[in-house]
Amino acid sequence: MENTNITFKEFTKTYIRNFPDGFRYLQTPVQIYDIDDLFVKSMITPTPLLKADFNFIVFSTNGNFEQQVGNEIKKVSANQALLVLQGEVTSLLRQSPDVKGYYITFNDKILQQAKEYPYFTKLFTAAPIIQLSNSDSTFIEHIGQLLIQELNTSIPDEQIIIYLFQALLIKLLKSSESKKGLSRQFDIAISFRELLYKNYLEHYNVSDYARLLNISSNYLNRCIQNVWNKSAKQFMQEFIITQSQKYLQDFSLSVSDIAYRLNFNDPSYFGRLFKKTIGISPQKYRSRLMHDVSG
Known part of the structure; x- marks a missing residue:
């Protein structure tokens, strides 16, 4: 898909x-x-x-x-x-x-x-x-x-x-509530998010995006933390799990196929991360999708 x-x-x-x-x-x-x-x-x-x-x-x-x-x-x-x-x-x-x-x-x-x-x-x-x-x-x-x-x-x-x-x-x-004095960090955080949307299948380490942005991994992590109150790694993991939800809508792909497509070497780790983020396993999530479709 x-x-x-x-x-x-x-x-x-x-x-x-x-x-x-x-x-x-x-x-x-x-x-x-x-x-x-x-x-x-x-x-x-x-x-x-x-x-x-x-x-x-x-x-x-x-x-x-x-x-x-x-x-x-x-x-x-x-x-x-x-x-x-x-x-x-x-x-x-x-x-x-x-x-x-x-x-x-x-x-x-x-x-x-x-x-x-x-x-x-x-x-x-x-x-x-x-x-x-x-x-x-x-x-x-x-x-x-x-x-x-x-x-x-x-x-x-x-x-x-x-x-x-x-x-x-x-x-x-x-x-709304907003943060002040972060104009430079705003730019970096938004640029990081844009790069992630476009390149998550090719680049899946924080250091890859830091290199693309010509900054250190530590500074990138600080920008993401200050703007979105989470680490760059957590932001990336949550983003990848969200993408996996779209792939799970394609019933022709197995959960392992999806894990490998998203650059997980271990499908079981993908399953644990999915459950930690979403609250249920990928298999349970897909079962609910199939029930909704059949209903």
Whole structure:
């Protein structure tokens, strides 16, 4: 099974049933959808684990939903927002029938522009779930309505869309916890993550990535620890186990095949690491997948 990205347009065609005709925002750097229409009426859940080529925010005003991000399952309720950046492996697991709010996607053009303003570097260390006050939640809901209004015009103004979305981002970031004084470490941590996504099948030692980044392994480890509160090795192990979950969806591959494909010399060690990270063995995980498919 190839480890390929999937575009948002491909995702909507494959995993969303009865995709509404009104959702025609695919040519703009920001897209926004009502999640009650998207999740409850259209989304087929649970969705497979995917590493998408877009970033997204899901803002809930009512009800709740559960989303897997990496190895963690996040439950998002009213007055909360979930932030997922490009490259994260994620899956929508389930949603309540009364869920409401907005699903907002944004591409790298937004992030490139955001990098010009130091405040937006906090985006990379914001907590995945952001708790909002009632007033901040109302503000974001109004911004969502304005974005939809602009995107529904015959010729949406990209500058207006970007400014509205930047205001939304600032409000989210002011509500989130973030670290300060780590601009150099931000850059290294993000570069490490990008290299890992692209090269994890070829390079699987911390020293390999330190060499690619022209820094010492100790300094790389310190950057990852300060930004994500875990060692570089732990970050890599959790990432590899997340990738293995995608491979386990391919029932033609044995667990040993997957272990060797991911550069584990000992399949039993892969099994122990998988269980330590996920909580169950690869075989048990696959059994649950097969049960879901047959059900």
